[in-house]
Amino acid sequence: MEVIVPFSTDRPKSRLSAVLDPDERAAFARAMLRHVLDAIRAAGGEPRVLATGPVDADLACPVEVDERPLTDAVNEVLDARRGDDGGEGDAGDRGEGPVPVAVVMADLALATPEALRELFAAGRETDVAVAPGRGGGTNAFVASHPEFRVDYHGASYLDHRRIAAKVGASVAVVDSHRLATDVDEPADLAEVLIHGEGRAASWLRETGFALDAADGRVGVERE
Incomplete structure (x- = not known):
């Protein structure tokens, strides 16, 4: 399964400024990114980093630079993916029908291959599988419905449930502490x-x- 990993290179993890200086925040962000990429590969996924700027690291996977806000950048990927296969995939990942694509955030420092396998499996069985974050965000999802798009503003988990309902997409919620925990604050x-x-x-x-x-x-x- 293709897995898109958004990554910000512009003042990464600024809310950790009380405990880490700018160089340390950049280094820690790269360490979390590498951790997530390791977990994705071990879970059988094929990661591709979607970065806001060049990444000064050898990540052993494709890196695409898109300076636009997260919502626009991810929707561009979904648009291109649906355009490539016309909304219809091959039989390799979900039988006949659209091929799922996953989006997993780069700051999930507790992510494990087991947690991601659970997410990927749910995404193969339904139109949209979502792993909500603490506070109502969306830390990871798998989508195959050709009309599903994202909106990361505010409580995006609720927004994505509404978007899925509007386009008639079935939804599975993956309740995982390891995928719900993104690292933003010193605590x-x-x-x-x-x-x-x-x-x-x-x-x-x-x-x-x-x-x-x-x-x-x-x-x-x-x-």
Whole structure:
């Protein structure tokens, strides 16, 4: 399955500025991206990075640069994909009918191959499979319905449910802690240190971050 991974190179992870300087934020964003790409490959997916600018790293997968906002860039991919196969795929991924395409965000530092396999399997059985994020976002989805498009503004999970209903697409919701946890705030780093495996968690530990359970609350501290 083709998996599109949007990645921002413009001031990445600015909300982590209280704990990481600009160079560190860029390095951590790349570590999370590599983690997600590793998990996608291990799950049997074929990743393609959709970046807002050139990526200074060898990712061992295609990288396409699109400077437009996320919604426009992803919809362009969906438009091109439907145009390529005319809305009809081959029998390789879902029998006869449209071929599913997945979109997985680059900051899912807890993602595992098992969680992604669950998402991919759901996407092969329904028109749209969505993994919602905390706070109502959309962290990953698989879509094969030729009329489904995205809108990442606001509570995008609810928007995508409405869009799917409007075009008559069936929807499956994949409730996964590992896919629901995107890393945006300093508090999210504790989740990575507690549950994370792979490049993102290793980068934090190598940079000197550790868990801090002072005052009965789990957070992070830096040596």
